[in-house]
Amino acid sequence: MFKKKRLAVAITVFWILLIYIITGLAWWFIALQDANREITAHQLEQLKPDDAQYALRRQAILSEEKKKTARNIGEGSTYLGLILLGAIFVYREVRRTIRLQLQQQNFMMAVTHELKTPIAVTKLNLETMLKHRLDETRQQKMIQAALQETNRLDTLATNILVASQLEGEYVQSKESLDLSAIVSHSMQDFRHRFPERHWEQRIEPEVVILGDALLLQLLINNLIENALKYSPKEGVVTVSLERRGRSISLAVADQGQGIPDDEKKKIFDKFYRTGQEATRRTKGTGLGLYLCRKIAEDHDATLKVADNSPVGSIFTVIF
Template identity: 30%
Template structure:
């Protein structure tokens, strides 16, 4: 479909330009036949060329805008198709896993240690499914402009610890938190919780078993500053500016190794900007990403 659209567009562009040249040639030729005065012919040719140049610029600009719009639509279509593939995979995998665990518990008599391990894995898959559905619903609310922020006094260190204990409950990840215990800031607690959850999920996804997360926060000039870093592989420099885009995943859905639906960092960006904040990301000198957030 993408190739067919491009072929049609460039064929029409070539046709318009050829017709323009053919029209200009005949107009000049007709003027020469009607009037053999060289001075008049010269003025007439200049007028035709001038008007033709303006016409060409307008046509060229219009074609460029059309081509740009087609490109954006095709990119969005590809992202949406990628999203459908990823969300299908993300739904089927935990559901199938939980079903298998429940069937195992129902059909076999297991030792208490083994039963606890299966229950732990089932709960992990359920949490993963719940987090993914929550992200999809949150994106829908953002897109429909239905989400409203409700600022309230929040103890930042407590919120960070809640997120870490919840998201990293079944993962071995070294987490270092540098945040004053008495730091209270007025912000939307759900939004802050979601920002930290998605950044943590992102770190766990790419850093793997040897995951290391460092969170630093402080208050300065009436703003809350959060620095969140991990030790993952990082992101190619040319793709850093686009990682907050909706549906974006750096891997192909048919060959990917990591989990996710390409919504987490989009939500993070929207929740930061929605509260009048700023967010930036860069690759660390060693390895991993550093997210700098100011609310």
């Protein structure tokens, strides 16, 4: 709330200063025009009607007045244009900077939560197993829960590290890869980690692509993680891979609440998450879809989102 008030105050001050500058420019133009008219009137008063050159001199004075008026209009328009261009640039940069600060603040809150929760769950499970003699079934459940939380930590650390590297000097190792095998391996891993969820896969075999194995694996995992987060437990997560002429289509569909049209472009921005951080129930940091878009672009691919039928979303990568 404090950050939003700062943004509102900054925008208000900006508009006040801009209006003040434009008002000053208008006053300057009016003052010059008044002075121009006074000089013209004074020069016309100095003319003698009986002078043989009266008409020519009068025409020359009026012509000079028009030239000065045109010059004032031209200079005023130039200054006004420069002021407006500068104002638009400053306004956009200030809003972008403040909003980035807000997103970074939300990111830090989300990261803190994402770090503390799996650590607390894993610690509690291990302490319980140490203090109590549990049957084999309960032990397996606790170990499975601890492993899932550890995987969350690993995914979080990988996302943060790769996001930093992709904006720096990350060197991609492009090589010929069996994308079908990578997707199948990811699906096998998620089925093992979330056996209670409902899965559907349509993976065309031997789909070969030129790319970075680590980044493509991260792209696939983040898309599937995103589908799991925003789908009900009874919903089906569908992963498909197929050739479409000279292109390759990788799609991940969920049966969640879907994404409003005005949010479809924003969700790929860095740190962006829909809703308020304090009331948001889903896990995440706002880096997953940003990384997916970045990785897709680095592989000359496009990532888009569309509505699923009857409910949910479909994220599609076209290579």
